[in-house]
Amino acid sequence: xxxxxxxxxxxxxxxxxxxxxxxxxxxxxxxxxxxxxxxxxxxxxxxxxxxxxxxxxxxxxxxxxxxxxxxxxxxxxxxxxxxxxxxxxxxxxxxxxxxxxxxxxxxxxxxxxxxxxxxxxxxxxxxxxxxxxxxxxxxxxxxxxxxxxxxxxxxxxxxxxxxxxxxxxxxxxxxxxxxxxxxxxxxxxxxxxxxxxxxxxxxxxxxxxxxxxxxxxxxxxxxxxxxxxxxxxxxxxxxxxxxxxxxxxxxxxxxxxxxxxxxxxxxxxxxxxxxxxxxxxxxxxxxxxxxxxxxxxxxxxxxxxxxxxxxxx
Numbered sequence: 001x002x003x004x005x006x007x008x009x010x011x012x013x014x015x016x017x018x019x020x021x022x023x024x025x026x027x028x029x030x031x032x033x034x035x036x037x038x039x040x041x042x043x044x045x046x047x048x049x050x051x052x053x054x055x056x057x058x059x060x061x062x063x064x065x066x067x068x069x070x071x072x073x074x075x076x077x078x079x080x081x082x083x084x085x086x087x088x089x090x091x092x093x094x095x096x097x098x099x100x101x102x103x104x105x106x107x108x109x110x111x112x113x114x115x116x117x118x119x120x121x122x123x124x125x126x127x128x129x130x131x132x133x134x135x136x137x138x139x140x141x142x143x144x145x146x147x148x149x150x151x152x153x154x155x156x157x158x159x160x161x162x163x164x165x166x167x168x169x170x171x172x173x174x175x176x177x178x179x180x181x182x183x184x185x186x187x188x189x190x191x192x193x194x195x196x197x198x199x200x201x202x203x204x205x206x207x208x209x210x211x212x213x214x215x216x217x218x219x220x221x222x223x224x225x226x227x228x229x230x231x232x233x234x235x236x237x238x239x240x241x242x243x244x245x246x247x248x249x250x251x252x253x254x255x256x257x258x259x260x261x262x263x264x265x266x267x268x269x270x271x272x273x274x275x276x277x278x279x280x281x282x283x284x285x286x287x288x289x290x291x292x293x294x295x296x297x298x299x300x301x302x303x304x305x306x307x308x309x310x311x312x313x
Contacts (some may be wrong), residue, residue: 009168009187012097014090016081016177016272028085031280035078038284042067044301045287051307052300058136059125059240060297062118063290065145069114070283073107076100077178077279084177094168097179102160104178109206110152112255115248116210116217117144122241123217127224155206162195163188176272178279181259203259211252218245243290250285254278 017024049055049064077100084090092100124135163181166188176183181199221241228234254274290297 009094009170009172011091011093012172012174012179012184012187014084014092014177015173015175017085024085028082031078031085032082034280034284035074035082038074038280038287039071041284041287042071045290045297048297048301048304051304055297055300058121058141059118061141062114062121062145066111066114066118067287069107069111070286073104073111074279074283076103076107081177092179094164097184098160098164101163101179101181101184102156104180105156105159106149106152108152108255109155110149112206112210112251113148113151114145115244115251116213117148118244119214119217119248120144122244123221125240126221126237151206155202159199159202162198166190166195176275178275180275200260207252207255207260211248214248243294246289247286250282251278254282 017027020027045067046064049060080092080100121136125132128135159181163184166185167190168188171187174183174187185196185199218241221237225234225237228237254277257274258278
C-alpha cells in the first residue's frame with residue numbers, strides 16, 4: 001500500500017461538475033451554444049476591424065488583440081470541458097495539464113496587461129489629443145502588445161515551472177474542470193511557503209500592478225474630463241472609456257477573487273462557479289460590451305455587411 005501512495009501521478013481526474021451528474025448533458029448544450037456564439041462574435045469583431053479602414057486606430061487594434069486573446073484562452077479550456085461533460089472518465093495527462101495551465105496563464109496574464117495598455121491608450125487620447133497619433137503610432141502599439149505578451153509569458157512560465165516541479169504522489173482527483181493553480185497546488189504532496197509566496201507575488205504582478213496603472217490613467221482622465229466646459233463633450237469623452245471600465249471591473253473582480261485571497265478561503269464549488277464566469281461568460285460579454293455600445297463600430301459593421309451582400313464589381 002505504501003508503494004501505491006508513493007506512485008507518481010501520471011494523470012489527473014476532473015471532478016468539477018461531478019455534483020451535477022444529472023445536468024451534465026444540459027450543461028453541455030448550454031456551454032456549447034455560448035461557446036459558438038462567443039467564437040462568432042469575436043470573429044465578427046476581428047474581421048470588421050481588419051476590413052474597415054475607419055477602424056484602423058490604436059483603440060480598435062487593441063480591441064482586436066483582446067478578442068484574439070479571449071478566443072484563444074476559451075479554446076484552451078472549453079473544448080476539453082465540453083468533451084468531459086459527455087465522457088465517463090474525465091482525465092488529462094500530467095503533460096497535458098502542464099500545457100493547459102501554462103497556455104491559460106499566458107493568455108490570461110497577457111489579457112490583464114493588455115487592459116492596462118488600453119487604459120494608457122484612453123489616457124493619451126483624452127489628455128494629449130493633439131499628440132495622440134504621434135504617441136500611439138503603429139510601432140508603439142505593436143510594442144505595447146509585445147510587452148503585454150512578454151509579461152504574460154514570464155508569469156506563466158515561472159508559475160507553471162514552480163507548480164509542476166513539485167512532487168505529486170497522493171491523490172490525482174482535481175476538484176475543478178481545468179488545471180488551475182489552486183486546485184493543482186492542493187494535490188502536491190508537499191510545497192514550501194516560499195513557492196506559495198512566489199506564486200502569490202506573481203499574481204500581484206499580473207493583477208495588482210496593471211490595475212494600479214489603470215487607476216492612475218483614470219485619475220488623469222477624470223481630471224481632464226472635468227475640465228471640459230461642454231456637458232456633451234464630457235459625455236462623449238467618458239463614453240469612450242465606459243466599455244473599458246466595465247470589462248476591467250469584471251476581469252479584475254473575478255481574477256482577484258480566485259488568485260489573491262488567502263488559501264484558507266479556498267472553496268472548490270465557489271471556484272468552479274467563478275471560473276465558469278471568466279472562462280465562458282466574460283469572453284461572451286466583453287465583445288458585446290465593446291461593440292454594441294460603440295456607434296462607430298456598429299456603422300463599420302453595417303458597411304461590412306453591405307459590402308459583403310452587394311460586392312462592387
